[in-house]
Amino acid sequence: MLEKFKIHIAQNFPFFDGKKMLLATSGGLDSMVLLHLFQQLYFDIAIAHCNFQLRGIESFGDQNFVQNYALVNTIPIFVTQFDTKAFAADYKISTQVAARELRYNWFYELLETEKYDFILTAHHADDNLETFLINLSRGTGLEGFTGIPQQNDKVIRPILSFSRQEIENYAKENGIQWREDSSNASDKYLRNKIRHHLIPILKELNPNFISSFQKTQNYLQEAQVMVEDATIMIYQQVAKEQGDGTIHFDLKKLQQLPNFKSYLYQWLKEYGFSAWDDIYDLAEGQSGKQVFSAEFRLLKDRNFLILSPVNFVTNEKEFLLDKEQHEVNIPLKLSFCKVSDISAVSNSAIFVDEDKLQFPLLLRRWREGDYFQPFGMEGKSKKVSKFFKDEKLSLLEKENVWILCSNDQIVWIVGMRQDDRFRIENTTKNILKIQLG
Incomplete structure (x- = not known):
């Protein structure tokens, strides 16, 4: 020997x-x-x-x-x-x-x-x-x-x-x-x-x-190497890694593959999943269904399976913002400053009539039943859930939307749309710029 x-x-x-x-x-x-x-x-x-x-x-x-x-x-x-x-x-x-x-x-x-x-x-x-x-x-x-x-x-x-x-x-x-x-x-x-x-x-x-x-x-080891090579090639065709740390699997492309369940197993096993029958059923299930491992979740959202960390969704909390505050960093980075005139309105910055606001402002998650008046649609109300549907937001994106409120009225669906009730008018004396990021 x-x-x-x-x-x-x-x-x-x-x-x-x-x-x-x-x-x-x-x-x-x-x-x-x-x-x-x-x-x-x-x-x-x-x-x-x-x-x-x-x-x-x-x-x-x-x-x-x-x-x-x-x-x-x-x-x-x-x-x-x-x-x-x-x-x-x-x-x-x-x-x-x-x-x-x-x-x-x-x-x-x-x-x-x-x-x-x-x-x-x-x-x-x-x-x-x-x-x-x-x-x-x-x-x-x-x-x-x-x-x-x-x-x-x-x-x-x-x-x-x-x-x-x-x-x-x-x-x-x-x-x-x-x-x-x-x-x-x-x-x-x-x-x-x-x-x-x-x-x-x-x-x-x-x-x-x-x-x-x-x-x-x-022989089995050689076969495993072939499986790993194929898994990488198909992943590049089916999966898209997003900038927010999530991974989106295209179900239409995935389900065209023979033995697509085997690919799911190879991709997801490293994330601690074990309820494989539930995961395979997810591909055919209704939007909104999800499967969890200890640290990750897999969510069915229309034509995609979305993989994200469990802690990706922040626990629902409410944050009060005093009039004296010029900046907050939790849960979002927002800055508040008075300006003499307005520049271009964008998704990341809005201009409001400060005198219309009632402080403290409230920053919270959106809720079912929320209504607002979208900027530019004077006097017309819209359910926030309907707005999300029109914007084609995924379930995961909806979960991470924050709402800025004055009393019980929505001021801003943060990063998306300002409410028309707080817009700048000819009579406005104090203009407040609210900036995201």
């Missing part, structure tokens, strides 16, 4: 030369073999050991074992201890997830503080197979079948292509000692059930099952 490993490193990790590497070492078979292999290659290495304190005295036995090995072999070592159960309880996550978060956060901290280049872990081919079967049992997309990546940022798995049997044979041939984790014998965890009961049957049916599986996974 050593010669095979040397070739593997030379071909796949030539950038290791001259780098400093942290080896995640639990004291178990896999990590001790990884450590021994790297000792034979004379790289600049150090050991990183986490004591999760999950198995009582056994956990401290692992820690002492690894520390003694480092001492005898003069290898630098970093050790930390975690109260994993308390962390899991505090954040309401499983113990396994807690352990993973704790150790990788610590690993990256070591990279930064101790100036190491990579973290090496001892995941192997059987781990990859177990992960594949776990994902299969739970249901997954194509990416769930492509396996544990050989490299993920600064984390590298140099023995991912080697089987557990190869690793065990190497350990026995070289007299490598290791610690047995008693929890690995328990069928409490799904991974252990698969390891103890399912995989032995697969290997019995095909003694070369691991090798065959690796070939299949390589």
Whole structure:
């Protein structure tokens, strides 16, 4: 295995030369073999050991074992201890997830503080197979079948292509000692059930099952690359990223595609969505329907699906503006100044008769039932909702409209239309300019 490993490193990790590497070492078979292999290659290495304190005295036995090995072999070592159960309880996550978060956060901290280049872990081919079967049992997309990546940022798995049997044979041939984790014998965890009961049957049916599986996974990885390329190309045709941070998906173009649901899945999975049936139904649903993830929402608005952050819509609040105020910055940036004459009226600036205003002014969200008299339509009232419809505002745009009011009368649909009742007349003595932005 050593010669095979040397070739593997030379071909796949030539950038290791001259780098400093942290080896995640639990004291178990896999990590001790990884450590021994790297000792034979004379790289600049150090050991990183986490004591999760999950198995009582056994956990401290692992820690002492690894520390003694480092001492005898003069290898630098970093050790930390975690109260994993308390962390899991505090954040309401499983113990396994807690352990993973704790150790990788610590690993990256070591990279930064101790100036190491990579973290090496001892995941192997059987781990990859177990992960594949776990994902299969739970249901997954194509990416769930492509396996544990050989490299993920600064984390590298140099023995991912080697089987557990190869690793065990190497350990026995070289007299490598290791610690047995008693929890690995328990069928409490799904991974252990698969390891103890399912995989032995697969290997019995095909003694070369691991090798065959690796070939299949390589094909799946190639297929995933093709999917990602196609996803990018179609995204450029269907999606338009707006200046306000939203993304608009053209439903007419999208629904002309075969398997358009697959494209939606590829585009939206990174945003934390999981209610895929609801999302697919949204494409055929009525305007106004929406689906939420923890931080994003997808809104159906006529011929578009609009993706936006959940916090894109500000909570409805009311803001009182005193006569003495010359500028406000929340929720909008508005400025107020007296002028002697008027320049061109625009969507971003209006001129009103200050004496017609009743202070304090009120800045609020628009409401159903709001009426105003559009500038230039003297004496004629119009529902704000009808005005929005005529302006072809999307539902998302409507949600972000602010109204400036004097008493219970609308002065300005901010950034859109002034109310005629506050216009400048020949008798106006005090002209107030209200500027947006």
